[in-house]
Amino acid sequence: MSKSRELHPVINFGLVPLLQLILAFMVVGLLIVLIGENPVQAVQLYVTDVLMSQVGIGQSIFYATTLIFTGMAVALAFHAGLFNIGGEGQGMFGGIGLTFVALIFMGHFTGGVGFDLPGFIMVPLLFIAAAIGGAAWAAIPGYLQAYRGSHLVITTIMFNAIAFSIILFLLTGWFQNPDNPGDPKSPLLPEQWWLWKVGDYYQYRLIDLEAQYKAFKDSGLSVPEIRDQNPAFWEARAQARNMKNSAANVSFLFAMLVAVGFWFFVWRTKWGYAIRSIGFNQTAARYGGVNVPRTMFMTVCLSGALAGLASTNIILGNGSDSEHVLRETGLVGLGFVGIAVALMGRNHPFGIVIAALLFGSLFQWGEVIQLKGQFLRPKLNIDKEIVVALQGLVVLFTGALSLMVVWAVRWVAENLLGGVGLAKEIETEERA
Amino acid sequence: MREIAIELSGISKSFGPVQANKDINLSVESGTIHGIVGENGAGKSTLMSILYGFYMPDEGAMRVFGEPLDFNSSEKAIEAGIGMVHQHFMLGEPFTVLENIILGAEGGFMLSGAMRSARETLVDLSERYGLTVNPDAVISSLPVGVQQRVEILKALYRGAKVLILDEPTGVLTPQEADALFDILRSLKEQGTTILLITHKLHEIMDVTDRVSVIRRGEMVGHRETTDTSPEELAEMMVGRKVLLEVDKAPAQPRETALSVSGLNLVDDRGVQRLTNVSFEVKAGEIFGVAGVSGNGQAQLLEVLSGMEAPTSGSITIGGEPLGRTPNEVRLQSMGHVPEDRQHMGLVTAFPAWESGILGFQASALYCNRGAMKTGLIKEEMGRLMEKFDVRPPNPLLGTAKFSGGNQQKIVLAREIDKAPDVLLVGQPTRGVDIGAIEFIHRQIIAMRDAGTAILLVSVELEEVLSLSDRVVAMFDGYCSDAHVTAEMDERSLGLLMAGEFDRTQTGGMAA
Numbered sequence: 001m002s003k004s005r006e007l008h009p010v011i012n013f014g015l016v017p018l019l020q021l022i023l024a025f026m027v028v029g030l031l032i033v034l035i036g037e038n039p040v041q042a043v044q045l046y047v048t049d050v051l052m053s054q055v056g057i058g059q060s061i062f063y064a065t066t067l068i069f070t071g072m073a074v075a076l077a078f079h080a081g082l083f084n085i086g087g088e089g090q091g092m093f094g095g096i097g098l099t100f101v102a103l104i105f106m107g108h109f110t111g112g113v114g115f116d117l118p119g120f121i122m123v124p125l126l127f128i129a130a131a132i133g134g135a136a137w138a139a140i141p142g143y144l145q146a147y148r149g150s151h152l153v154i155t156t157i158m159f160n161a162i163a164f165s166i167i168l169f170l171l172t173g174w175f176q177n178p179d180n181p182g183d184p185k186s187p188l189l190p191e192q193w194w195l196w197k198v199g200d201y202y203q204y205r206l207i208d209l210e211a212q213y214k215a216f217k218d219s220g221l222s223v224p225e226i227r228d229q230n231p232a233f234w235e236a237r238a239q240a241r242n243m244k245n246s247a248a249n250v251s252f253l254f255a256m257l258v259a260v261g262f263w264f265f266v267w268r269t270k271w272g273y274a275i276r277s278i279g280f281n282q283t284a285a286r287y288g289g290v291n292v293p294r295t296m297f298m299t300v301c302l303s304g305a306l307a308g309l310a311s312t313n314i315i316l317g318n319g320s321d322s323e324h325v326l327r328e329t330g331l332v333g334l335g336f337v338g339i340a341v342a343l344m345g346r347n348h349p350f351g352i353v354i355a356a357l358l359f360g361s362l363f364q365w366g367e368v369i370q371l372k373g374q375f376l377r378p379k380l381n382i383d384k385e386i387v388v389a390l391q392g393l394v395v396l397f398t399g400a401l402s403l404m405v406v407w408a409v410r411w412v413a414e415n416l417l418g419g420v421g422l423a424k425e426i427e428t429e430e431r432a
Numbered sequence: 433m434r435e436i437a438i439e440l441s442g443i444s445k446s447f448g449p450v451q452a453n454k455d456i457n458l459s460v461e462s463g464t465i466h467g468i469v470g471e472n473g474a475g476k477s478t479l480m481s482i483l484y485g486f487y488m489p490d491e492g493a494m495r496v497f498g499e500p501l502d503f504n505s506s507e508k509a510i511e512a513g514i515g516m517v518h519q520h521f522m523l524g525e526p527f528t529v530l531e532n533i534i535l536g537a538e539g540g541f542m543l544s545g546a547m548r549s550a551r552e553t554l555v556d557l558s559e560r561y562g563l564t565v566n567p568d569a570v571i572s573s574l575p576v577g578v579q580q581r582v583e584i585l586k587a588l589y590r591g592a593k594v595l596i597l598d599e600p601t602g603v604l605t606p607q608e609a610d611a612l613f614d615i616l617r618s619l620k621e622q623g624t625t626i627l628l629i630t631h632k633l634h635e636i637m638d639v640t641d642r643v644s645v646i647r648r649g650e651m652v653g654h655r656e657t658t659d660t661s662p663e664e665l666a667e668m669m670v671g672r673k674v675l676l677e678v679d680k681a682p683a684q685p686r687e688t689a690l691s692v693s694g695l696n697l698v699d700d701r702g703v704q705r706l707t708n709v710s711f712e713v714k715a716g717e718i719f720g721v722a723g724v725s726g727n728g729q730a731q732l733l734e735v736l737s738g739m740e741a742p743t744s745g746s747i748t749i750g751g752e753p754l755g756r757t758p759n760e761v762r763l764q765s766m767g768h769v770p771e772d773r774q775h776m777g778l779v780t781a782f783p784a785w786e787s788g789i790l791g792f793q794a795s796a797l798y799c800n801r802g803a804m805k806t807g808l809i810k811e812e813m814g815r816l817m818e819k820f821d822v823r824p825p826n827p828l829l830g831t832a833k834f835s836g837g838n839q840q841k842i843v844l845a846r847e848i849d850k851a852p853d854v855l856l857v858g859q860p861t862r863g864v865d866i867g868a869i870e871f872i873h874r875q876i877i878a879m880r881d882a883g884t885a886i887l888l889v890s891v892e893l894e895e896v897l898s899l900s901d902r903v904v905a906m907f908d909g910y911c912s913d914a915h916v917t918a919e920m921d922e923r924s925l926g927l928l929m930a931g932e933f934d935r936t937q938t939g940g941m942a943a
Contacts (some may be wrong), residue, residue, distance in 0.1 A: 060821065264803075268806060270802055270804060271802060272796045277784070277790070277793075280780070280781040280782070281775065281776075281779050281781070283775050284778060284779045285779075287756060287758060287790070287791065288790040289766070289791055289794070
């Protein structure tokens with residue numbers, strides 16, 4: 001009987017997830033066929049309007065930014081053996097913390113008397129406020145888990161519901177925009193505190209381009225004439241108009257930095273060591289001098305802080321000029337999707353970034369299917385919730401059924417390729 | 433020649449890359465006691481599980497009293513007359529003896545009829561084999577030795593003609609073990625065939641007629657017990673000559689390093705785990721704590737290492753009161769090799785280099801303002817692994833990938849390398865093969881000779897007797913007076929382990 005060996009890391013971390021993804025897509029394709037639509041058309045949309053479109057990529061990155069934070073929030077707790085599914089509520093509280101500090105400086109609570117500080121001071125402050133807000137909301141379930149043994153899953157689920165009520169309460173009262181009392185949202189944050197986004201560049205360019213357009217028109221050219229005589233100008237203007245709301249913003253880079261910090265913290269510091277040790281074996285951790293309840297508590301707080309930071313992207317980095325406000329929708333469900341991202345990313349920041357980009361693009365795909373499907377000929381009548389099914393299948397194939405693909409690939413490598421793609425065998429001497 | 437009760441031919445079984453059994457042939461004559469010895473992990477238990485229908489072998493055939501038997505179910509094995517007494521009893525604790533015996537063999541719909549006939553059978557069996565038990569006693573109220581008798585009766589009640597006992601003496605005092613062997617002998621006289629699995633050679637010499645030795649999944653030989661010796665069996669088990677005696681000079685005890693007085697511990701559930709435990713351990717001696725597992729030794733180690741706070745009593749180390757957390761205790765130069773390396777001493781999911789700093793992860797040795805000095809740790813670990821003969825000496829390998837003996841060496845390396853003044857050692861050779869036992873014993877003695885005070889907790893009687901300079905026994909949370917080991921033998925220490933000492937005294941301070 002042949003000995004089975006591990007797969008080569010490149011195969012294990014490259015090919016296997018790809019195959020799992022393809023499987024998930026195939027099942028969704030089947031689903032689309034079953035509801036009587038054309039799966040090829042749907043996938044075409046994914047390629048043309050998400051993967052190969054500037055707007056699509058920008059939006060994907062925007063969603064991914066939020067998902068990197070919520071994914072890391074889940075992953076950090078997971079390393080301590082805890083399942084924090086309160087990312088949604090903690091994200092809401094991140095937003096509440098951020099908005100609270102912003103409103104103070106805007107003079108919202110003091111009859112308009114505030115401090116109009118520049119962005120380079122306010123933005124870091126608002127980020128800290130978001131982190132503290134998320135951490136504070138996680139602190140209570142964290143305390144209950146660490147010192148009272150209440151299961152984190154149960155308490156964080158409940159805290160999501162409570163957070164939703166609190167945010168509505170605030171948005172219909174203390175935090176509400178006085179100029180628009182019918183709408184549960186906060187006043188618009190001042191523009192100098194918004195994050196720099198890709199759309200800003202195009203908005204800036206558009207000023208020149210529109211001036212030039214006006215000049216063309218003033219010189220008596222008709223629209224088709226302008227287009228035909230200056231194709232380069234015409235295309236640049238079309239692109240700028242298209243991209244001026246692109247929401248990909250600097251917090252994506254910040255998320256990447258945090259991801260690197262996450263790696264260092266978890267695998268290269270004594271705190272990460274303590275967290276992982278309680279995740280694997282609490283008795284051994286206790287033996288090793290780790291204060292288990294305190295470490296647990298701190299981990300859940302940090303996890304909440306990461307979820308809280310996810311709100312910065314949605315509030316300060318929003319693509320739409322009128323949406324730099326706190327809304328009752330919080331993280332629009334991306335707090336929950338963070339669980340799937342962490343699962344697929346195997347709780348490693350590198351994996352999480354990749355998974356977040358994938359899930360972000362799927363999110364955008366859902367938007368495109370919804371918006372554009374109606375205008376296609378023939379019509380593509382699919383609800384954007386199909387993406388939820390796809391996300392579920394991705395989790396199924398990369399999580400619960402992940403070994404299925406691993407076995408299949410290993411079988412092929414062993415029996416058909418004569419061992420190509422397998423890792424070197426590690427010598428383990430049994431006897432001393 | 434007698435009838436062959438069990439015949440195995442060409443049995444092979446592998447679990448993934450591990451070949452647990454390889455082409456095993458075995459024939460057991462009916463009405464004999466047949467011993468199977470081998471190191472931990474040699475494949476004894478796998479073989480017995482195959483016999484009992486738990487595992488399906490990859491290859492091979494089996495005959496029971498000449499009849500071929502399928503391997504796939506325990507029910508068929510029971511039908512064919514095979515009974516198994518597991519190392520860990522399979523008894524319903526709140527049930528009575530009688531209820532346990534008919535469990536799974538109730539027969540009819542109503543319980544009362546089965547109970548009545550079972551009672552008769554049970555009384556009959558008890559008388560025939562001298563297995564006296566009260567059928568109406570509740571299991572949890574019975575001593576371990578009697579619980580084991582119930583297991584044997586259970587098998588006999590189901591018509592077992594072949595009885596397999598898997599490490600039956602692991603949980604028994606020497607006196608209880610002797611009683612068990614008497615029972616086995618009388619079973620044999622009545623015609624029962626017995627397969628005794630153990631890694632204790634003196635038991636084999638004591639009670640068996642024939643013995644088979646397994647090494648690394650392979651049957652290396654069969655011997656008539658009268659024709660062999662413990663030395664030969666040990667050599668067959670390990671594959672080379674083994675020193676069974678521990679070679680050590682007399683101790684040179686100096687000042688008291690660890691002093692425990694009036695220690696009490698009541699656990700979360702209100703159970704008194706330690707009662708008035710007092711003793712002193714001197715620098716340069718090995719202080720043995722004997723006792724059957726579960727008599728408070730684990731709790732004693734937890735308290736001494738700072739993991740658990742005592743309810744009352746005082747502990748001093750080097751004259752100072754003991755710290756209140758494992759970290760504080762480590763700073764007082766106390767090392768601790770825990771009883772259970774896999775659940776306490778190591779994080780098996782970590783690579784070896786990370787497990788190798790457990791407890792020292794925050795010390796300035798390995799950590800600079802929170803950031804671990806990974807390069808230095810790996811280098812250091814590689815050096816330590818060479819020094820302690822850990823195989824393979826690869827610090828990047830996952831801790832779980834090392835064998836039990838090598839895992840134990842990683843723990844020892846970590847604790848001994850810090851040259852502590854006091855070293856707590858729990859079950860240093862549990863689940864460790866004979867070759868590694870020698871090495872570990874030598875390391876402990878070298879520590880003692882270097883002036884460390886060593887507290888050795890072990891359930892292996894031979895280990896305590898051969899390693900320690902002074903010895904106490906623990907029973908039900910009580911601790912006996914200390915005795916000079918040289919004046920003790922298996923019998924006298926066995927009596928202490930069974931609780932035959934004065935528990936009203938403070939204890940532990942004599943000798």
